[in-house]
Amino acid sequence: MSYKKKRRLNVLAERLRPGLSESERKFLDAAELGDESVVRKVLENDVVSPDCEDTLGRTGLDLAILSGKESLVLYLFGKVSGPKVHQGLLCAVDNNRTELCEILLRHQIYRRRSVETDVYLYMDDTEDAQNNQPPEIVEKDIENQGATKVDKMLKEALMRAAIKNNFQIVQMIMLRAVSLEIPHDYFCSCRQCIDDREGDYMVFCNNRLDTFRALASPAYISLTEEDPIIACFHLSKGFKRLQMIETENQKTYQELDEQCQAFTLGLMDNCRSSDDVKCILSGASTRTTFSDDEDSSKDQTFQLNKGDSFPLLSLAMRMEQKRFVGHVKCQAQVSELWFSGLQMLRYLNRFEYLMLAIPLGILLLPIFSLVYVVAPWSKVTVLLDTPLMRFLSYTCSYLSFLIVICLCKLKFNTIWLSIACDDTSLFAYILIGLVFLWIIGLIWEEVKQIYRAGAEDYLLSIWNLVDSFMLTFLLASFTLDVVLPIRIRQMIHHFQPTMNASGNLLSMTMLPLCYSNDVYNMSTSYQDCQAPATLAMMAEWSPAWVPDPEFLSDVLFSAGIILSVSRISFIMPANETFGTMLVSFQRTFFDLVKLFAMFVLILLAFTCGIAGLYAAHACQTDSFKGFGGTLFLLVWSLLGFGPGEAPDLRHDAPMTSLTNNPSRGTMVVALGYILYGIYVFAALVVLMNLLIAVMSNTFQEIQDERDTEWKFVRTELWLTFIEPGCCVAPPFNVIPTPRDLCALIKTMRKFFRRLFRKCHKPKHRCTKRERSLKKLQEKIELEEKQYTARQNVMCSLVRRYILESEREKIEEGEDAAEDKLRRLIENVANKLDERIDLIEKNLQTVEDNVNNVQKGGMNIQTMQKSEIDLTQTLINTHEGYQTMVKEIWEDGKAFRETKMEAIRAMRDERLKLIEDMKAAEAQALEDSIIDVYDEADFIPRTTIN
Structure with a gap:
């Protein structure tokens, strides 16, 4: 018999194996029905093995677990072998049989003791303990870093219980000192990860997914994390990162992200008072202890900032937990702080009322700010120190700043030139000083924000980057406008050039603009745009590559004023409609950036093709002259400004061809029209409509979640003014107040007292040290009290969430x-x-x-x-x-x-x-x-x- 035929017979024999015998079928049917007497009789006759399985691989213990007969499970518990007991435990976990899981966990295969220390790690059965029956000793596996086989089995059961979100079973297994390990980073290069990845990639991915499903389970998070909300934030951020890395499992990670966010929302739903919400949002959940290596390795960007009013809410903002931030109870606390002290101003939540309040604020807030500068302890401070009034003050100040710089640069532009004159007006100095004072005040606000939030957090916000560039451009522009006239004035005084006035040569000591019109009969306003010849003068400098300072100033001002006016959109989130439109604009702009690569690809492809086609006819066409001309025309055609007759040729000009065949031009024009038409169709019809479709889809997604999106950007705006800061807006924030002077005097007194103090007695030093230790002890006790209060609230929320989850499971069971x-x-x-x-x-x-x-x-x-x-x-x-x-x-x-x-x-x-x-x-x-x-x-x- 050949080898091939023998192998075929073996395969067929394996497939034609007989099924269950009559006794085995009787045993399994009785186990499924819970008939304990039949099961006992069959097993006592020794005609059936307790480990026999049906066609689905289910043992008699599995079927008894499915039937829910506890006495039958107890009987089979001592009959089946260890692996079948573990299989039964997994079956009980999958079917949420809590009581049966407790019975199966008493088996001796789940008992262990360390070989080195000979200390029992877990003892559950009191009868076995009284009978002095030691548990089975399982040696450690050195390859798995000391993890025993019992640990592996319990971790497998724990993972399934966590995926099923069964709180009781998870707690039952975790009491045996078992927990799950966070998988290594996807790009981890350790030996274990490399071996797993090269061994079976599918098994490697499935193990990671199962572990992440268990780690994201509310049951596991509730029982393992000190602060479940912060843990969910970090898991959600990690899942969002994994969505971009493991694109094949993107949907799974998205579901896990939504599960973590739903758990945080469920905890917030169980808050019954404002004190509970404030205690949760305070985020004071960490003791003053030494941090572990694992904690120190985390990204410092996403850590609690205790200086914030609501540190946990600020953390949620940085980690883009929009559903948590938009929760009604979080918004209620933020709204309470926003309108604190001025509840009647809730009407300003409407955008039309806000627009009416801004002109009034431009007139009144400067008066209030001056009162605060003179008397910072007055009642005006209480009014100005509210978040809403700080917002109105900053808005009015910023709008006033835009009006001033626009008038100063566009309307009264001659005041910058008048600096070069000897008799510069007082109005020019006041206006220029006000502009620079305003810019310095805005820069001082940005510096304080960097100091308070940190450079890394500061650069994460696009608005902060806009502010930085805007202030840099404006400061550089106005500085050049001041320095340039002064420098020219110095040069004129030094060299004293001559000027032709009515046929007479006069020695100039200042710019022609500074001379009186009555004396020289010269117009300095240039309203008719006709400058007299006598005023024609030109400044030159070396090296030649240095740009014109006046031109550079105008360019910087143009960029700065564009950013400044665009920055007014920061008040748009105050209204739901405009806030949603702002979010839609940002998201659609990012869609445009994504599709820009496709536009560039098509543009370069057709540019090279058409330029190569018309290379020999460069003298006969005005449209497709080389690569640059072709690119310029196609870009304008993309915007709808391209001429339709662009592919035509002029036959009165020569060609740069070797053959100079006249019939070549006809074919080139025909192919040019074809390529030009395909480009217009691909760029305008296909890509433009694709861009419109993508933008429409993005806009619809935002409209579906408009409440969450708007509340998120509004909270970002509100928190900016809720956090502690200066009561008055620029430029009044740079004016020192009596309070600042008193603080400076106290600081100087302490400094000089320490510098020139005499030697004190040791007793006095000990007393001072005791006072410092007492203050430190009081601070530690206060932190401990806050920590204990927050943990009590968190435990209450977890218990309420567990009870609510169990109630929902019961209701779902009643429906079915x-x-x-x-x-x-x-x-x-x-x-x-x-x-x-x-x-x-x-x-x-x-x-x-x-x-x-x-x-x-x-x-x-x-x-x-x-x-x-x-x-x-x-x-x-x-x-x-x-x-x-x-x-x-x-x-x-x-x-x-x-x-x-x-x-x-x-x-x-x-x-x-x-x-x-x-x-x-x-x-x-x-x-x-x-x-x-x-x-x-x-x-x-x-x-x-």
Whole structure:
């Protein structure tokens, strides 16, 4: 026999293996029905192995767990082998059998002790402890860093329980000192990760996904994390990162991200008072202890900042937890702080009222700011120190700043030139000083923000970058406007150039602009745009590559004023409509950037193709002259300004071809029109419509989540002014107040006292040290008190969440109870029919045996007696099943009669409706009657003989 034929026969023999025997089938059916007596009898006869499996790989213990028979599970618990017990535990975990999991965990395979220390790590069964039965010793696996086999089995069960989100089973397993380990980074280069990745990549990915599913489970987070909310924030941020790395599992990580966010929202839903919400948002959940290496390795960007009013909310803002920030209870606390002290100004939450308040604020807030500068302890400080008034003050100040710099640069532009004159007006100095004071005030605000938030957090905000560039451009522009006239004035005084005035040469000591019109009869306003020839002068400097300072100033001002006016959009989130539009604009702008690469690709492709086609006809075309001309024309065509006759050629100009064939031009024009048309179609029709579709999709997504998106950007705006800061806006914030002077004097006094103090007695130093230690102790006690209060609140929220989750599971089970009952009745009826057939068959067998007994001797009579006893037992069982079926049938019959009575009543009502000519209501009632008929027909048709 050939090897190929032998292998084929072995494969067929494996596929044609016989199924279960009659005894094994009887054993498994009895385990599934929970018939403990049959199971005991079959196993006591030693005809079936307790570890036998059905076609689905389920053992008798698994089927007993599914049936929920606790006594049967206890019996099989000591019969099956260790691996089957672990399989049964996993089955119990998958089916949420909490009591059975507790029984199975008592098996000795889940007991362990360390070989080195010989100390029992866990002892659960008191009877075994009294009998001095030691648990099984499982040696450590050196390759897995000391993890025992028991740990592996318990971690597998813990992972499944966490994925099922069963709080009780997770807690039960974790009490055995087992926890899950966070998977290594996806790009980890350790030996274990490399071996797993190269061994079986699918298994490697599945293990990571299962571990992340367990780590993101609310049950596991609640029982392992000191602060579940912060842990969910970090998990959510990690899942968002993994979505971009493991794109094949993007949907799974997105679901886990939503699960973590839903858990944080569930915890916030269980807050019953404002104190609970404030305690949670305070974020004071860490003790003053030494941090672990794992904690120190975390990204410092996403750590709590204790200087914030709501550190946890600020952390959620940085980690883009929009649903948490937009939660109604978080928004209530932020709104309370925003309108604190001025509840009547809630009307300003409407955008039209805000627009009406700004002109009034431009007139009144400078007066209030001056009062604060003069008397910072007055009642005006209480008004100005509220977040809403700080917002209005900053808004009015910023709008005033824009008005001033626009007037100063566009309307009164000659004041910058008048600096070069000897008799510069006081108005020019005041206006220029005010501009620079305002810019310095804005820069001082940015410096304080960098000092308070840190450079890294400061650069994460796009608005902060806009402010930095805006102030840099404006400061550089106005500095050049001041320095340039002064420098030119110095040069004129030094060199004293000559000027032709009415045929006379005069020695100049200042700019022509500074001379009086009456003396020289020269216009200095240039309103007619005609400068006299005598005023024509030009400044030159070296090196030549240095740009014109005046031109550079104008460029910087243009960039700065564009950013300044665009920065007004920071007040848009104050209104829901404009705030949503601002978010839509930002998101659609990013979509444009994403599609810009496709535009560039098509543009370069057609530019190179068309430029190469018209290379020999560069003199005959005005449109496609080389790469630069072709690129310029195609860019304008993309915007709709390209001429339609661009591919045409002029035949009166020469070609730069070797052949100079006249027929070449016709083919070039034809191909040019084709390429130009394809480009216009691809760029304008396809890509533009694609861009519009993407923008529409993004806009629709934002509209679907407009409440969350708007509240997120509004909270970002509010927190900017809620955090502690200066009460007055620029330029008044750079003016020192009496309070600042007092603080400076106190600081100087302390400095000089320490510098020139004499030696004190040791007793005084000890007393001072004791006072410092006492203050430190009070601070530690206060932090400990805050920590304890927050932990108590967090524990209460977790308990409430667990109770609510269990209640929801029960309600879901009640909804499906009717369907489960129907399936159970049908299953029991089928099993009873099979048992009745089996009993009838056994009765026939008994009758045959009785006939044989009458022909036999005493041994046959003894066998007959045993068979009669067995028959009597079967008959009793049959009667019991018949009685149960009759009861079930009577219940079903009563249910049907109840439904029939309801149908009769509905029919009578339907007849009345027909008599009242209400056909539509009668038809609706007829549909209800049909539905009631369907509900009444669920009774199983079990025949009882």
